[in-house]
Amino acid sequence: MQMKKTTALIAGGTLLFGALASGAGAAPSGDSPFELTPAFVAEAVNAPKSASNEEKVWNYLQNTSKSLGLSSTDVQKQLKIINHEKDSNGLNHYRLQQYIDGIPVYGAVQTVHLDKNEQVTSLLGATITKSSQNIPGGTNPKISATDAVYIAEADASERISKELKLIDKEKASEDAVVKEAVSDEVTSDEVVSKEAITKDTVTNDAVTNDVYAEASETDGKISLSDPSVTEYAAKPSAELYIYSEGDSARLVYVTEINLLEPVLLRTRYFIDALDGSIVFQYDILSMATGTGKGVLGDSKSFTTTQSGSTYQLRDNTRGNGILTYTANKRTVFPGTLLTDSDNVWTDGAAVDAHAYAAKVYDYYLAKFNRNSLDGRGFQLRSTVHYGNAYNNAGWNGVGMIYGDGDGVTFREFSADPDVIGHELTHGVTEFTANLNYVNESGALNEAFSDIIGNDVQRTNWLIGDDIYTPNIPGDALRSMSNPTLYNQPDHYRNRYTGSADNGGVHINSGIINKAYYLTAAGGTFSGVTVPGIGRDDAVKIYYNALVYYLTPTSNFSAARTALVQSARDLYGANSAQARSVSLAFDAVGVN
Numbered sequence: 001m002q003m004k005k006t007t008a009l010i011a012g013g014t015l016l017f018g019a020l021a022s023g024a025g026a027a028p029s030g031d032s033p034f035e036l037t038p039a040f041v042a043e044a045v046n047a048p049k050s051a052s053n054e055e056k057v058w059n060y061l062q063n064t065s066k067s068l069g070l071s072s073t074d075v076q077k078q079l080k081i082i083n084h085e086k087d088s089n090g091l092n093h094y095r096l097q098q099y100i101d102g103i104p105v106y107g108a109v110q111t112v113h114l115d116k117n118e119q120v121t122s123l124l125g126a127t128i129t130k131s132s133q134n135i136p137g138g139t140n141p142k143i144s145a146t147d148a149v150y151i152a153e154a155d156a157s158e159r160i161s162k163e164l165k166l167i168d169k170e171k172a173s174e175d176a177v178v179k180e181a182v183s184d185e186v187t188s189d190e191v192v193s194k195e196a197i198t199k200d201t202v203t204n205d206a207v208t209n210d211v212y213a214e215a216s217e218t219d220g221k222i223s224l225s226d227p228s229v230t231e232y233a234a235k236p237s238a239e240l241y242i243y244s245e246g247d248s249a250r251l252v253y254v255t256e257i258n259l260l261e262p263v264l265l266r267t268r269y270f271i272d273a274l275d276g277s278i279v280f281q282y283d284i285l286s287m288a289t290g291t292g293k294g295v296l297g298d299s300k301s302f303t304t305t306q307s308g309s310t311y312q313l314r315d316n317t318r319g320n321g322i323l324t325y326t327a328n329k330r331t332v333f334p335g336t337l338l339t340d341s342d343n344v345w346t347d348g349a350a351v352d353a354h355a356y357a358a359k360v361y362d363y364y365l366a367k368f369n370r371n372s373l374d375g376r377g378f379q380l381r382s383t384v385h386y387g388n389a390y391n392n393a394g395w396n397g398v399g400m401i402y403g404d405g406d407g408v409t410f411r412e413f414s415a416d417p418d419v420i421g422h423e424l425t426h427g428v429t430e431f432t433a434n435l436n437y438v439n440e441s442g443a444l445n446e447a448f449s450d451i452i453g454n455d456v457q458r459t460n461w462l463i464g465d466d467i468y469t470p471n472i473p474g475d476a477l478r479s480m481s482n483p484t485l486y487n488q489p490d491h492y493r494n495r496y497t498g499s500a501d502n503g504g505v506h507i508n509s510g511i512i513n514k515a516y517y518l519t520a521a522g523g524t525f526s527g528v529t530v531p532g533i534g535r536d537d538a539v540k541i542y543y544n545a546l547v548y549y550l551t552p553t554s555n556f557s558a559a560r561t562a563l564v565q566s567a568r569d570l571y572g573a574n575s576a577q578a579r580s581v582s583l584a585f586d587a588v589g590v591n
């Protein structure tokens with residue numbers, strides 16, 4: 001016979017909602033049902049051959065009752081067989097539960113095992129010993145199960161409301177940092193008037209602030225009984241249990257708040273059945289805030305999910321979720337969902353893919369009131385470390401893949417918000433204009449991905465500058481202000497008409513990128529002066545054309561028509577915006 005003391009069974013399980021958690025105390029001390037002393041007995045006890053298996057179990061328990069801290073009468077009175085199974089080897093296994101006054105003791109479960117000869121070999125489990133069965137408050141509840149659920153719901157509501165406010169604040173401060181970056185990082189090689197940038201930034205501020213104002217208006221206090229904001233994974237119910245506290249015990253209700261919306265949360269509550277106080281609670285699954293450094297060494301925080309003692313790279317607070325996987329350098333999709341033991345993440349490519357997917361999701365929601373790619377919360381799955389030194393990133397119709405690059409031409413693709421914006425925009429395109437990925441419609445498809453992808457960051461007019469040629473600073477894969485810098489045409493007369501690259505989808509996109517740039521920033525090109533209208537109006541016109549006007553076979557000329565019409569419908573037939581779009585297409589030679 002052997003007795004062992006357990007170690008903490010739920011280590012780390014109380015770090016609710018990351019660092020700023022509130023509401024739950026520390027992990028319970030030795031005086032809790034999680035520390036019931038485990039018993040293990042492997043004594044030979046001879047039972048008559050003629051006895052039934054159940055009789056053998058009871059006989060064994062009677063003979064070994066001392067190791068459970070019970071008298072043999074208590075064994076009979078307090079233990080009940082709650083399950084019996086015969087396994088595929090023909091061995092019998094019994095599961096028992098301890099009851100006091102007919103109420104189950106939380107965690108006091110025992111298993112009893114019979115060998116091939118149908119002799120009991122061992123007993124494992126835990127009980128409240130006779131000497132610790134003193135229940136000062138008695139076993140008659142003073143509150144109802146419904147009251148207990150209500151108390152748990154109220155606590156969860158408060159925690160969720162706090163957490164959502166916290167996220168709002170984080171977003172707002174991140175945003176402030178981004179704004180600073182925008183005004184600092186106007187690169188000298190880019191032909192853009194400081195005025196245009198400043199104007200854009202100011203307008204952008206206004207838009208952003210409105211969104212946060214809206215968010216805080218509605219986030220006062222979340223009510224879990226309001227079905228329009230709450231979705232339960234399982235409806236809560238409460239059951240009475242005896243809760244061990246070392247030398248004594250008390251009567252509690254055990255209930256779980258198990259939510260899908262507004263956040264993913266599964267918390268188990270132990271509520272005193274006499275006074276309704278929360279004795280203990282712990283998270284089984286909950287939203288958490290992960291931290292880590294991106295590929296470029298920048299520290300960031302992002303939403304993860306705590307599941308037991310591990311964390312998943314899964315953000316359930318946006319649409320139907322953002323999940324980040326690894327292909328481990330193979331060409332599999334989606335690969336393995338990334339997990340971490342302490343929520344401090346060390347895979348930079350994964351950190352960036354996850355954080356930037358959230359950034360692009362937030363961009364589409366704030367700027368275009370679009371809930372993910374399909375407008376209905378489409379789940380965003382990203383796979384990093386796709387392939388071996390793979391020099392590309394892509395949208396495969398269901399999710400995003402990011403190669404690690406070969407380290408010379410490209411570094412890890414997820415390190416650049418341009419890329420994430422580019423790939424997610426392919427998803428938006430697929431759900432809307434669905435531009436065929438060949439020839440001019442394909443080049444339009446690519447250009448919209450570049451244009452909106454670039455707008456997510458708004459740092460400059462370059463595409464892929466954060467990941468292209470890591471050893472050569474200042475260059476990029478493409479430039480929207482001057483496509484010819486990187487071998488793209490900037491005028492229709494110079495378009496590529498061969499069959500490579502699906503008919504030049506990554507080549508001729510330069511012509512449309514240039515038209516967008518001229519409308520947003522203004523300038524004189526090819527003898528045409530285009531008045532700039534700023535990035536806000538320009539990107540809105542392009543987004544609206546993509547989502548509402550264009551069709552799978554649209555060519556460059558159809559895009560001109562769609563964009564001019566989109567501008568007219570948004571700002572008026574004779575608006576500066578409509579004129580600017582029209583002049584920009586004149587400048588790049590598309591009629």
Ligand code: TI1
Nearest residue numbers: 392393394395418419422426463464477506
């Ligand atoms: S959508 C993808 C093409 C399909 C690849 C198959 C997996 C694509 O256009 N990828 C972008 C990646 C990118 C985006 C790089 C923004 C830098 C900034 C791309 O431009 N790829 C280049 C290398 C290409 O495919 O020619």
Ligand code: ZN
Nearest residue numbers: 422426446449
């Ligand atoms: Zn693309």
Ligand code: CA
Nearest residue numbers: 468469472475
């Ligand atoms: Ca470079």
